[in-house]
Amino acid sequence: MKQIFTGLIGAVLLVNALGCGNSKVRAAAPPRPPVVEVAPVIQEDVPVQGQWVGTLDGYVNAQISPQVSGYLIRQDYQEGALVKKGQLLFEIDPRPFQAVLDQAKGQLAQAEAQMANAQINVNRDIPEAEAHAIPQSQLDTDTQALRAAEASVEADQAAVEQASINLGYTKVVSLIDGIAGINTVQVGNLVGPATVLTAVSQVSPIKVYFPISEQEYLRMADGGGPGRVDFMTHASRIPLKLTLADGSVYPHPGKIIFADRQVNAQTGTIQIVGEFPNSKNLLRPGQYARVEAATGNLSGALLVPQSAVTQLQGTDQVTVIGADNRAQLRTVRVGPTVGTLWVITSGLDPGDRVVAIGAEKVKDGQPVSPTPYKETEAR
Numbered sequence: 001m002k003q004i005f006t007g008l009i010g011a012v013l014l015v016n017a018l019g020c021g022n023s024k025v026r027a028a029a030p031p032r033p034p035v036v037e038v039a040p041v042i043q044e045d046v047p048v049q050g051q052w053v054g055t056l057d058g059y060v061n062a063q064i065s066p067q068v069s070g071y072l073i074r075q076d077y078q079e080g081a082l083v084k085k086g087q088l089l090f091e092i093d094p095r096p097f098q099a100v101l102d103q104a105k106g107q108l109a110q111a112e113a114q115m116a117n118a119q120i121n122v123n124r125d126i127p128e129a130e131a132h133a134i135p136q137s138q139l140d141t142d143t144q145a146l147r148a149a150e151a152s153v154e155a156d157q158a159a160v161e162q163a164s165i166n167l168g169y170t171k172v173v174s175l176i177d178g179i180a181g182i183n184t185v186q187v188g189n190l191v192g193p194a195t196v197l198t199a200v201s202q203v204s205p206i207k208v209y210f211p212i213s214e215q216e217y218l219r220m221a222d223g224g225g226p227g228r229v230d231f232m233t234h235a236s237r238i239p240l241k242l243t244l245a246d247g248s249v250y251p252h253p254g255k256i257i258f259a260d261r262q263v264n265a266q267t268g269t270i271q272i273v274g275e276f277p278n279s280k281n282l283l284r285p286g287q288y289a290r291v292e293a294a295t296g297n298l299s300g301a302l303l304v305p306q307s308a309v310t311q312l313q314g315t316d317q318v319t320v321i322g323a324d325n326r327a328q329l330r331t332v333r334v335g336p337t338v339g340t341l342w343v344i345t346s347g348l349d350p351g352d353r354v355v356a357i358g359a360e361k362v363k364d365g366q367p368v369s370p371t372p373y374k375e376t377e378a379r
Helices: 004-029 097-129 136-169 214-221 231-237 372-378
Strands: 035-040 042-064 070-075 088-092 171-173 178-179 198-213 240-245 254-259 270-278 288-305 310-312 315-321 327-338 343-347 355-359 369-371
Touching: 035 288, 035 315, 042 178, 042 327, 042 343, 097 136, 136 171, 198 214, 198 288, 214 270, 214 288, 231 254, 240 254, 240 270, 288 327
Parallel strands: 035 369
Antiparallel strands: 035 355, 042 198, 042 288, 070 088, 088 171, 178 198, 198 270, 240 288, 254 270, 288 343, 310 315, 315 327, 315 355, 327 343
16 A cells, blocks of 8 residues: 555656646747837938028117217117117217207307407408518418417317217117117116117018038038039028927028138037018027028938937947848948938948837847838838
């Protein structure tokens, strides 16, 4: 009986051992290849659009400062309103300047009287000197006195003119047509030529400043290829599109006015200045907006989805799927973006298949289960 019981225990242990062995066999089964979305490398001629962050600024910005010192007695414009050239903006107390003008006029009248008296003396001396009734030296003295009186009159006339100009400067006017800003001083303050009272900006049209790379500038300036223009002579033909901070597209296209004279050695960019019509004064100086323009055409460009490119430690990589459905990591060089696609300048060939979705799940040489990239199908 004891032998039978021992045999049963041995049989049970054997069955358990076999069961455990089957579990280990099942656990050691290879995992299924990861599913990735694959897109073919597309080759076609594409227009290249550049996008930059631009800063809007007034076409002309005039800082309004008084020409004379005095106490501000009145503000004659509404802040933020449109003003015309020559429109009165501020008034400085004119009384001190009126007093100076009156004094200058009095001195001028006195000088004119002295000149008239000197002229009488000369007119009297001339016939008497000719008749030798008086010495010639007396005529010479009276003639010099007349000339001195004439010079005094001219100096006093200039003083009157200067005093009149200063009196006119007590009325501070706008130098241009534009939008007047907030005043920086209050009525009653003492102001002078170093004081900025406000600023007036011409905003119709309005300027936009944006930097482009040296490579983009060369593409735009090269007139040898189709769709490209000579930057210096045909820059105004390149239309600009403006996207505002809320994502809306400004309805009126702009144009390039000029490029800066040099490339910034620190950033490798060149400053471009464009203009946009702004009849409704929607655009204001200081706004940021996205500027877009065509920078040229690329013939036979290789395109992949932007999601297919992985940037790691300063290098760009894509995962290529071979005919045996195995992954291969490749280092590539990228060019400009075209919509949702990225131009690849080296590292890929037409017809290659790249992983657009799921590259993070794949290692180099690993088999994968490829499926079509959905966005490619929609394209």
